[in-house]
Amino acid sequence: MSYGYPVTKVLRILQLNKSTYYYNINKDSNTKLLEEQNIVNKGGRPISGLSKTNNGKVISDEQVKEYICEIIESKGLCYGYYKITIMLKRKFKLIINKKKVYRLCKELNVLRSQRQVKPKHPRKIAQNREITKPNSLWEVDIKYGYINGEDRFFYIASFLDVYDRNIVEYHMGLLCTAEDIVITLKRALMKRNLYNKETGLVIRSDNGPQFISHKFEDTCKELNLEHERIPFKSPNKNAHIESFHRLLEDECLSRYEFKSYAESYETVSEYMKSYNKVRIHSSLGYISPMEFYQKILDGTAKSLIVKL
Template sequence: MIQDEGFAYGYLKLTYCLRKNFNLIINKKKVFRLCKELQVLRPQRRIKTRHPRRLARNRVITGPNQLWETDLKYGYIAGENSFFFILSIIDVFDRSIVGYHIGLACEARDAAITLKNALLKRQLYEAEKKPAIRSDNGPQFISNLFEGTCVELSIEHERIPFKMPNKNAHIESFHAILEEECLSRYEFESYAEAYEIVDKFMRFYNKVRIHSGIKFFSPMECYQLLRENRLELKPVRV
């Protein structure tokens, strides 16, 4: 054993070192106890959170582009025995799907790109005041890349408490619609087929499908009427 080899080792590495260099039959629990008794136990590393978690707060939404909700949904491709991913962003007030990603994978960069595209679509990329974005605690949304993108764009990102999907009710409701009216109706043979059908449904939902929560207009009609001050909706409490 090299002198001072174990100086910076924690109890787990010391266990393997003692087994390897001295042929000792010893487990990590005993090494932990001995290190603790001898007061040579290395302190546990603290994982620093780069971006502090901001919990979703109660809001009263009075117009479009104040709060967007986002979440991920899975679809199944029977012909390829594989899953695909749908990430959607909904405007809580006018119910529009302002951005979505369909892919065989969905990583943090996909979520970040989808958010940027949604801002561009609504001509908000350079706007001083941008919508807040609310998500669950999925790996795409807690990543440094997505959080960093929100900071870069000056967007407030808030995450719902664990096991409280009701705080993300509008995107959950949309994904229930997506499942009932689209995904459950098809047995996809290929990813290309799944992409085409889901993409078509997204356009149908935004442009054609009427919604009782916005006075039986389609989301796109609702958004346009709101912009022209020709429609008044009740505030949405989330």
């Protein structure tokens, strides 16, 4: 081309794209220096090293870095690069995008570490079973109650043994977190003298957030318990605890208009005691769950096969 040959003809002979040719001849020495220092990607658009404000004032990248440090250090803010971009636009009137701010933060080594996403526990679907003894399968679920006097809800989470129909343990409170479920499960195991023992006990639940949490899953694994979850929209797979909650609703919660949480707590506690110790079940031979469980311990209870 220095001898007067047309650029197009030379590039066609060399099979070289025009964009590649013009990209290389237009890069200034400063850009090439930045490439040698691995500050830019050689395959992308060259970095200007400059930004502008709303009124057209030119600001170097080094000055922008100082602004970034000022934003982070002035009030100890734990901002990510996206929020830093917003602050640069608001406080310093910069015309700048989040990708450039990300690059500058990376050069400053001030990028916040990414949240580590824990792998999900594999979901084990509830299986059809035949239960022939207590402490083989416990169903757990959460029921809501309403306090008229305080205009708020409360929660009841119960563990029910499907063989002897006892509510082994329950949690009642204005909140019901995975931690509450774990504590209730441990209390239930202690009541039955099963804590930290090889029991073969299966815990069956629905897919509520408390039961799919890492906290609950890790606890089951730690305590050598098998946790299985029913398929979505199939409450019949959790029929025994659903049946109990219907009784709880009909015989307790719907009969009262609670004025306070204290009143609801006292009422529900009394019902739980009555359910376990007094209320008779036809499937148990018309005796209470507690009486049936005692007969099991004494060896005088009739044998049952619970299919589910």
